[in-house]
Amino acid sequence: MVLDANWAVKWLTLCAQAMAEHRVELIELDRAIGDSDHGENMDRGFQAVLAKLGESTPETPGAALKMTAMTLMSKVGGAAGPLYGTAFLRAATALGDSAEIDPAAWAGALQAARDGIVARGKAESGDKTMVDAWTPAVDAARAAADGGSADVLGVLVAAAEAAEAGAVSTDPMIARKGRASYLGERSAGHRDPGAVSSALILRAAVGAAA
Amino acid sequence: MVLDANWAVKWLTLCAQAMAEHRVELIELDRAIGDSDHGENMDRGFQAVLAKLGESTPETPGAALKMTAMTLMSKVGGAAGPLYGTAFLRAATALGDSAEIDPAAWAGALQAARDGIVARGKAESGDKTMVDAWTPAVDAARAAADGGSADVLGVLVAAAEAAEAGAVSTDPMIARKGRASYLGERSAGHRDPGAVSSALILRAAVGAAA
C-alpha cells in the first residue's frame, strides 16, 4: 500500500461520494447553528473535483491536491471554500512533486493543511470549527508517524479517528468563530458541520488506501 | 305591540349585537367564497350605528333607518356597505315620517329595501346573494300583511323565517354576482354570507318586537 497519485484520485472520488451521501446531514447540522448550506457547498465543490478528475488524471498526489484546492476555492464559496482551498493548497505544496507519500510526509501535509486553515480563519482549538477536527488529526498522525510502528495506513486511520472524535468534541462547545458564533450560548449542543465534513474527508483517505 | 321609534332603536341595537356575535361566522362564510371581511364589515358598521344611537335618539322609525343607511354607507365599505345603505335608505323613504308602522307599511318598506338592493347590485334570485334572503322575506311579509290575519309581529316573523330559509337555499347555488362568482362552480356548497347577515337583521326585527 503506497500513497500515490492513484490513491489520491481514489481519495478525492471517495470524498465526493461522502459529501453526496452526507449532503443532507451536513445541511441539517448547518441549519441548526448556521445557514443550511454546508452540505450543498461541499457537495457542489467535490462534484466539481470529480468532473476535473474526469478531464485529466493528475500525475502526483501533490498535483491532485492542488487541482482540488483550486476547484474548491472556485466552487464552494462561503467560509468552507477558502478554508478547504487553503488546506488542500498548503498540503499540495508540502507534498511537492513526490510520486509517493511516506507517513512522515503525510503527517507534514496534514500539519500544513491545518496551519493553512488557522492562518486564514484565525480559529483556535475550542472555537467549535473544523480546526477542532484537524488539530487532533494532525497530532494523531504525527504521533503515529513518529512512533514508527504505524504504516501509512495506520497514520491515515489515526488521523481519521482523531478527526471524528474531534468533531464529536465540538458538541458542547460555544462557537467563537464563523456563523455559529452569532448564536452565542445557543450554539452549544450542536455538532459543527465543518468539523464533520473534515472528518469525512480524512475518513475517505482511509477508504482509498484500504 | 307597535313598530315605533323605540322598536327601531331596539332593532338596530339587536342588529349590532347579532353582528358582533356572528362576526366570526360571517367572516368564515366569506372566507370560503369571498375575502374574509363580511363579518368585520358588518360589525364595524353596526357598531357605528350603535355609537350614533348613543349620540341622539331618532324621532321616527324612518329617521332611525335613514341614520342607519348613512352610517352603513360610510362605515361598511365593500359590496355590503352600499347595498345595505341603499336598502335602509329606501326603506326609510318608504316609511316617511310615520311614527308607527302597520303591517302593510312594513311589507312595503321591505319591498323598497329589496328593490333598492336589486337596483344597485343587479342580482337576480338564484345568483347566490343577499337577494336570495330578501326576496322570499318580502314575499312572506307581503302575504302575511295581505292575509290580514297576521299582526305586525306575525309579519316580522314571516319575513325572518323566509329570510333564514332563503339563506339556507343559497347553499347549492353557483354564484353569479359579487366576489363569489369568481369561483364559478366551486362556490356551490357554501352559504352566502350576505344572505346570512340579511337573515340576522330580519330576525333582530322580531326580537325587538317580542
Add this chain to the structure above:
Amino acid sequence: MKKLINDPKSVVQEAVQGFGLAHAGLVTVSEDPTYITRKDAPVAGKVGLVSGGGSGHEPLHAGYVGRGMLDAAVPGAVFTSPTPDQILPATLAVNSGAGVVHIVKNYTGDVLNFETAAELAEAEGVNVRTVLVNDDVAVEDSLYTAGRRGVGGTVLVEKIAGAAAERGDNLDAVAAIGERVNANVRTMGVALSACTVPHAGTPSFDLAEDEIEIGIGIHGEPGRHRIPMENADSITNRLMDAVLTDLKVSSGDKVLLFVNGMGGTPLSELYIVYRRAVQVLADAGATVERSLVGNYITALEMQGCSISVLRLDDELTELWDAPVHTPALRWGV
C-alpha cells in the same frame, strides 16, 4: 397569525400614518376620512386622478400618489373597498376644475362605492369619468360573473393615465388613455400560499403543501382551480398561455411585461418567472419593449405572482417612459 401590527382594527390607520411620515415631502394624509393626496394637489389645470380600493395591496394605491401618476388614493379597510365619504372629499381635493378620473378595479364593492361618490361629486359640480379596470383573464367576463376583476393592469393604467394627465390631456382624453391601457392589458395570477387578513386571523384558504391555486385575484380569494405544484416554467407557461390567448398577441407585437409579486415571494423567483415569460413571448414573435418586476400590487403576504402583458403602441410607450415621482414608482425625476 403573526404580524407586525398592534391591533387588527388599527392596521390601516397606523400604516397610513407611517406612510405619511415616510413620504411627507410627496403626499398629504387625511386621517378622517382616510385618503392620501399629492402634496401639491390640486395641480392647476390638470385633470385629477383618484384611485382606491381595499387595503392590503400595498404599495397600491397610496404608493402611486405623486407627480405623473395619481393625485389621490383612497384606502378602505383590508380587502374592503373604501366608502363614498372617503372618495368624495378625495375627489374634491384634487379637482382643479379640469375634472377627475376615477380608476376603479372591477369589484362589486369598488364599483358601487365609487359610483355613489362620483354621483355626489357631480352634484357638487365636478366632472367625473370612471375607468374600470378588468384585466384578469382568470374570470370569464360573462353574464354569469361579476365580470373580470381588476388586478395587475391597474398599476399600468394608473401610470399611463397619470402621465397623460400630467402632460395636460383633458378629462375625456385621460379617461380614453386609461381605457386604452385596460383594453390592451391582460393578467393572470397564481398563489402558492394564502394570505391572512388581520381581522380574520386565519389564512383565506387552505392549500396543501403540494397544491397551488391558479387564477387567483388579489383578495385572497381562492382561484379558478387548484392543481398539483409544478415548476416555475410550467406555471409561467400556464399563465402566459391564458394571457396571450385572451390578448390575441401576434407576431410583431411590442409589449410591456409585468411580473408582479403577491407579497410573500422573493424577488429572485419573480425573475425566474420573468425569464420564462420572455421566452414565451419570443416564441410568439412578440418583443418585450418595457418591463416591470417586483411587488407592485399585492395580497398581504400571499406567495405567488401575476403576469400582465400590455400591448404597447408608441404613445403608450412614451407615456410609460414619462417621468413619475411617487413613493413606489419613480423615474426621470
Add this chain to the structure above:
Amino acid sequence: MKKLINDPKSVVQEAVQGFGLAHAGLVTVSEDPTYITRKDAPVAGKVGLVSGGGSGHEPLHAGYVGRGMLDAAVPGAVFTSPTPDQILPATLAVNSGAGVVHIVKNYTGDVLNFETAAELAEAEGVNVRTVLVNDDVAVEDSLYTAGRRGVGGTVLVEKIAGAAAERGDNLDAVAAIGERVNANVRTMGVALSACTVPHAGTPSFDLAEDEIEIGIGIHGEPGRHRIPMENADSITNRLMDAVLTDLKVSSGDKVLLFVNGMGGTPLSELYIVYRRAVQVLADAGATVERSLVGNYITALEMQGCSISVLRLDDELTELWDAPVHTPALRWGV
C-alpha cells in the same frame, strides 16, 4: 417547500438571467463566472465599486448596480458567499485605473473570498480597498464572535459610497466615506418566520406560532434570543432600543431611518413599524431627515424586518440625495 423555481441547483443562474433580461439597459450579466456589471463599466476615471455575497437577499446586490451606486455585483449560491474566481473578473471589469472598492459584509466566508480576490487583483495591478460592513448590533463585536454582521447598513454604504465615487472622489476617499457610513449606522432585526433555502427544502429554523426571533441576520440563522410574540410597537421599541443605545443617538441628531422588510412581510406592516420608530426617535430628540421603507435586503421569504439608523451629516445627506439609477433604487434621473 413551494417555490417558483425549476430546480434548486439553477435558482441563481435563472434568476440572474431573468434579471439581465429585465434590466438590459442598465446592466451586463456575465454568466460563467457569474457577476453583473454596470452597462457602461468601466467608467473612465471613476473608482469602481464591487459588492457581493450569497444570493437570497435580493434586490441586494445586483439590484444596486448602476449609476451612482455599484459598478459590479457578485452573487454566490443561496446564502453562500461568492468565490474569488467570480470576484476577480468583476473587479477587473470595473477598474478604470482609478482602483476598486470592495464592499464586504462581515461574514467569515465573504471576508475570506473577497480577501483572496483582492490579493489576486492587486497582483494584476489593481488598487483595491475593502470596506467591511458590520452594523448588526444583535451580535457582540468581541473576541468571542466572528464580529458584528453586515446587514441593513450595507444598502446605505453602497448608496453613499457609490455617490462619492460618482462625483469623482478618489479611491481612499470613497473607501473613507464607506467606512464613515458604516461607523454611523446600526441595525437590528426580528423574524416572525424562518425562510427556506431552496437546496435545503426545510425552514432554516423552527419557530412556534407564538414566538419570534430577536436579533436575526439575513441568512435564516436563528437570532440571539427567542421571545413570545409581541405587538409591533413593542417589537419596534426593542429594536430601536438596541440600535439607539449602541449608536449613542442623542438629542439634536439628524438621522436616516431605514425600515427593511425581510421578504415576506407586507409593506403596510413596515409602515406600522416605521411609524413607531419615528416616535422613538422623536422621544430621543433626534429628527428623521431621510427615510427608506421596503424590501431592500432580504432573507428569501422570511417574515420580519430590520431597522437601521444612520447618523447623518451634511455630506452624507448630500450623497444620499445624489442621483442614483439602478434596478432597485432610483431617483434624480
